[in-house]
Amino acid sequence: MGPFRPRAPRRALNSKIKPGWPLLVLLLLLVNGYLFLVRGLPDSAKTDGGPAGAPPAPGAPAPPPGQAFVSPLGEMRGVAGVRLPAEDVRARLPRSADRYDLESAAGVAGLRAFGDWCQTLTGRVERNENLSLAMQREGIEATIRDAVVAGLRGVLDFRRCREGDEFVLWRTPQGRLFRFSYRPARQPEVAYRVERREGKLxxxxxxxxxxxxxxxxxxxxxxxxxxxxEEAGERPALVMLLVDIFAWDIDFYSDTRRGDVIRLLVEKHRLDGKFLRYGTILAAEYRGFVGVHRAFHFTWNENESGYFDENGGSLRKAFLKSPLKFVRITSGYGQRVHPILGYSAMHAGIDFGAPVGTPIWAPADGTVLFAGYKGANGNLVQLRHANGYETAFAHLQAIAREVRPGARVRQKQVIGWVGNTGMSTGPHLHYAMRKNGTLINPLAQKFPPADPVPPSRMADYRKTIAPLIERLKAIPLPTDAGAARAAGPDKASG
Structure with missing residues (x-):
């Protein structure tokens, strides 16, 4: 029997693990983490046999309440990603999309527009103010005022800022300019904006x-x-448009009578349902004491348009019937007792009573002969027109800056304003006219009209006004007794 040798200890079975196993375990953990944390819980609408995330098959019945969940993998219910539906768990753990909707509805700071965090300041331009002064009055810092002016330079003509114009300013929590908006009162559909984009205004x-x-x-x-x-619910601006159309044929101070009737087809401009202003009067009819006058707007080329009668004749004539929009005659043409000198003398003109500052029109195209102060006439303007006509306007409060000897004026151009200068007993305009050097009565003259619709465009003109005529006739006339005279024959005077 040989000497005793102790047996070497048996190596444990798990003393050595192959290096691939940790990687496999790690991979399984990552897969399970992805399925649980990223994909989340399965929807309750999923049906048996459907893959995770797939919509239920059309017509497939939902499992009845309480029925055990049957996995397409049979008994492998513990495999990651195949989980039993649990409504209570789903309610406690909303998906990421649900959380985003809740946060957005709650107004979480990170999800709000930056402009919502800005301080908003509103203001308006008052009388005798410019935009910079209006902002200063509202307490806006000089640095922001300078930034607004610099941003609008070349975009907004600051000289056109008027009383009533409104502005809104957005200022960041750090006190910097974020946005600025300016709206003119006369053009509320126009907005001038300054915004910060990519760090620049x-x-x-x-x-x-x-x-x-x-x-x-x-x-x-x-x-x-x-x-x-006004009683019909219309604005004063419509009066001015109407007077401009018939200024050559109707004196709306002396020619109108109770019972006369006006019928119009007019454009009305609105912004967000709110009336802003009138556009073009497409067709107009004045029916009454002076007869029936009709006007139709027509554009025959890109830059030329005007008002014409039913036959294409121009309503514009060589001379206006009156150099003022609204007038009352205080002294006619002929013999009278002078109100200051007290003796009878020839009054070689027409005196129109009007408030100080009423604009005076040039009655026709012409050249300025004289513009300045002249004795008893006070401030005086004299014009020379075609065919030997001359006109004079006395007692003006002021003369328009561009009206000077030798300058050309256009018909209906403002040449001055009614006043009480020189030998005068009250505000009025003295209007005189000469023909080949002889004084004549301005109101007794019959002037030829301007050029009619070009013959090459008459077919287009008739096609344009045909539906307008029918629409005008379809507008019912007033039926009261005062309008009986106006409801005469439906025929316009030429």
């Missing part, structure tokens, strides 16, 4: 689209033209 002009509708209007004359339109 830039300005731009934006114009919102207006809603334009053509509306039919019938207005009986019960007093003055202004009062009648």
């Amino acid at each position: 830039s300005g731009r002009r934006e114009v919102e689209r207006l809603d334009v509708a053509v509306e039919s209007i019938a207005i009986p004359i019960e007093g003055s033209l202004y009062q009648s339109l």
Whole structure:
């Protein structure tokens, strides 16, 4: 029997693990982590046999409540990603999309627009202010005021800022300019904006689209033209448009009578349902004491348009019937007792009573012969026109800057304003006219019209006005007794 040798200890079975096993375990852990943490819980709408995340098959019945979940993998229910539906767990662990919606609805800071964090300041331009002064009055810092002016330079003409214009300023929590918006009161559809983009402030002009509708209007004359339109719910601006159309044929101070009727087809511009202003009067009819006068707007080329009668004749004539929009004659042409000198003398002109500052039109195209102060006439303007006509305007409060000897003036251009200068007993305009050097009565003259619609465009003109004529005739006339005279034959005077 040989000597005793102790047996070497048996090596444990797990004393050596192959290096691939840890990688396999790690991979399984990553897969399980992805399935649990990223993909989340299965939807309750999933049906048996459908893969995770797939919509239920059309027509497949939902499993009844309490029925055990059957996995497509049979007994392998413990495999990661194949989990039993548990409504209570789903309610406690919303998916990432649900959490985002909840946070957004709650107004979490990181999900709000940056402008919502800015301080908003509103203001308006007051009388005798410019934009910079208005911002200063609202307490806006000089650095921000300078930034706004720099951003709008070249975009907004600051000289056109008027009382009533409004602005809004957005300032960051750090006190920097974020956004600025300026809207003129006369053009609320226009906005001038300054915004910070890519770290720089830039300005731009934006114009919102207006809603334009053509509306039919019938207005009986019960007093003055202004009062009648106001009672019909219209704005004073419509009076001015109407006077401009018929200025060659109708004196709206002396020619109007109670019971006369106006019918119009006019564009009305609205922004967000709110009336802004009138557009073009497409068709107009004045029916009454002076007869029936109709006017239709027509554009015969890109830069030329005007008003014409049904036969294409121009309503524009060589001379306006009056150099003022609204006038009352205080002294006519002929013999009279001089109100200051007290003796009878020839009054070689027409005196129109009007408030100080009323604009005076040039009655026709012409050249300025004299513009300045001249004795008893006070401030005086004399014009020379075609065909030997000359006109004179005395007692003006002021003369327009561009009206000087040798200058050309256009018909309906403002040459001055009614005043009370020189030998005068009150505010009025003395209007005189000469023909080949002889004084004549301005109101007794019959002047030829301007050029009619070009013959090459007459077919287009008739096609344009045909539906307008029908729409005008379809506007009902007032039926009261005062309008009986106006509801005469439906025939326009030429």
